[in-house]
Amino acid sequence: MTFGTYLYGDGQIEINAGRRTVKVEVVNTGDRAVQVGSHYHFFEVNPALRFDRDKTLGMHLNIPAGTSVRIEPGGTREVELCEYGGTGRLVGFSGLLNGSTVSHPARIEAFHRALELGFQGARAQQDAPQNPAKKKGAH
Template structure:
């Protein structure tokens, strides 16, 4: 069971309110938290039941739940105002009760739930028309063209490795897996032209002609494989990125991962015998 913070707080209010009811049944006076929880719980339950549909009636009702002889000394003076959000039939409303704990008129009786005020509200007041399931989306007419008007190019991408490779929609393509062979020079500043949140999967040895689209916005690439880390509009950044890619053994067009030596290994000085 997964509860939201609001639902957890509702359970806390109910628990403390129920403790208050049991103590009142034994003649024990309530402290401040118990009194506040009991009043809030009664208001929220009446709103849920729909028996007090009008906010103004609920505010009046909130001042009849507890009397001064039901609580410890000093509690009424501490509770000058009480506010709680309750879910009515027509939505969530903030119920504000001023001086909710007042002197009893006449005999000081043991606690019991107060009578519910009667108010007549026409049924059409709550008519909201046909209800829709949670999460329903109503789509407009026509199709949505993603990346409309954006610069695009086509490149052939090949997986030269021995395991599947998946590339996400917003990954700076030039920094994609080392085993992917393609024109990385041309791919600088581009990403796959596919819907956000999706990806393309390349099986070992598989080649695909893919459409790419240029990044929009500030066009700054940070993180990923730590090859760019700068503006994709900068020619200096592009040159530095290509240099780092070759130094770290990334495949370019026509190359294969299996026979592509690392630059640092190729340039290493042989050990002396």
């Protein structure tokens, strides 16, 4: 066995089954390659990456755990993201969202922080979009 080899059982393996997914095109506007790990909150990745951040709040790369995606300087890449499982509470990363992905005030604050800190693809808005996974009337 070689270090880093994946050993799988028989049959198909499905990751992130049943979770909402979205594809976004990402452009690296910086002068250095950027590597993003499988579970990093994509909304909060490197500010030099330009993409529609509105679509990515509460999402991470839809790739196997422990793997990553690399985007070269000036490069463009389409990535597929999926929703986080669990309670939707995210803390850390770049400090844009420190709370629940379904909390409307936390979402609005995350969008404002991204804009203030110069994250590419962040847009000024009066109101952040509601989480599409949240049902109307749900608390």
